[in-house]
Amino acid sequence: MPIEKRAGLKINSLTLGEGDDQALLLHCSLANSRAWLPLAEEFKNILSMIAFDLPGHGMSQDWDYTSDYQDRCLDISSTFINKPIHLVGHSFGATVALRVVQRFPEFVKSISLIEPVFFAAAFSDYHELEARFMLDHADYFKAGEDKNWHLAAELFLKLWGNNEDWNLLSEIRKKQFAQRIPLTFEISKAIYSDPHNMLKEHAFSSFTGKSSIIYGDRSHFIMPYIGKALSVRVPNTELKCVQNGGHMLPITHPKICAQIINQTIKP
Numbered sequence: 484m485p486i487e488k489r490a491g492l493k494i495n496s497l498t499l500g501e502g503d504d505q506a507l508l509l510h511c512s513l514a515n516s517r518a519w520l521p522l523a524e525e526f527k528n529i530l531s532m533i534a535f536d537l538p539g540h541g542m543s544q545d546w547d548y549t550s551d552y553q554d555r556c557l558d559i560s561s562t563f564i565n566k567p568i569h570l571v572g573h574s575f576g577a578t579v580a581l582r583v584v585q586r587f588p589e590f591v592k593s594i595s596l597i598e599p600v601f602f603a604a605a606f607s608d609y610h611e612l613e614a615r616f617m618l619d620h621a622d623y624f625k626a627g628e629d630k631n632w633h634l635a636a637e638l639f640l641k642l643w644g645n646n647e648d649w650n651l652l653s654e655i656r657k658k659q660f661a662q663r664i665p666l667t668f669e670i671s672k673a674i675y676s677d678p679h680n681m682l683k684e685h686a687f688s689s690f691t692g693k694s695s696i697i698y699g700d701r702s703h704f705i706m707p708y709i710g711k712a713l714s715v716r717v718p719n720t721e722l723k724c725v726q727n728g729g730h731m732l733p734i735t736h737p738k739i740c741a742q743i744i745n746q747t748i749k750p
Contacts, residue, residue: 486542486543489535489563490555490561491555492538492559493543494536496534496535498532498533499519499523499527499531499532499533500526500530500531501528502530502531504529504748505530505531505532505566506526506568506570506571506748507532507564507569507570507583508522508532508534508571508572509534509537509571509572509579509580510534510536510537510540510573510574510576511576512537512663512666512667513540513636513666513667515540515541516534516535518733518734519532519733521733521734524737525741525745526741526745529745530569530748533563535559537556537559537576538552539666540663546666552666552673553582553673557579557583560582561583564587566590568591568592569591569593569748570583570595571595572597573732574643575600575674577598577600577601578599578600578601580594581596581599581713581717582681585686588689589689591690592692592748593693593747594690594695594717596694596696596713597697598697598698598702599696599709599710599713600643600674601674601709602674602705602709603674603677604677604709604713604716605712607682607712616705619642619703620642623635623638626638627665627667632665633657635661635664635667635668636661636664637649640660643703645729645730645731646729686716687718690718691718693719693749694718694719694721695746696710696713696714696717696721697724697725697740698722698723698728699724699727699729699730699736700724700725700727701727701729702729703730707722710722725739
């Protein structure tokens with residue numbers, strides 16, 4: 484697809500696969516739609532997939548900081564949905580996918596959440612984890628407060644990246660990460676609290692499809708707790724752990740993720 488105006492912003496998207504069923508793929512922060520290529524290859528004969536660059540990512544328009552970022556991502560997502568589809572989201576993209584299910588449950592056949600960073604879910608059900616999590620991220624938060632974006636990006640990638648050594652990255656990639664890292668602070672309210680009541684009882688009661696939550700056993704300690712908290716709120720959910728997997732599962736373990744998602748999209 485070309486770059487098109489969607490929800491007031493110029494958004495770049497890719498169309499992948501030639502299957503009968505449709506799916507919308509929502510990528511993580513600091514990445515772009517091409518991050519889905521390894522996983523999309525596994526579904527090329529099963530699904531017709533759309534993956535778009537979130538605002539401020541890839542070839543989409545820069546974020547203008549004039550509205551709630553997750554709200555706008557929800558609005559953009561809705562422009563791609565004209566019939567029931569499968570949803571696949573990774574990290575922050577998974578939190579957008581949850582918003583789509585909450586808003587348009589009748590248009591979602593299934594939802595697959597890979598490493599969803601909805602930290603508020605874990606904090607809600609496992610209160611004792613919040614202080615440990617905040618301590619773990621203290622240097623990253625401080626770098627953000629100081630607007631030291633290069634340091635914030637380096638610390639973020641250590642916590643949530645793909646085990647890449649910051650010092651071995653090209654200066655161009657470092658600059659790209661530093662330019663986008665403010666967006667990880669822009670989404671704080673949406674992931675550290677629950678402004679849209681997704682943790683309320685019956686928030687997803689109208690959703691009748693199947694769901695899977697996938698996390699890596701070598702990812703951040705908070706992930707299985709997020710998975711457990713969401714699995715009791717989203718109907719028909721299976722919680723799956725990928726052995727030897729970190730946060731970037733769609734890139735590092737696309738075949739295993741595809742196997743789990745394939746079971747989720749089956750009627």
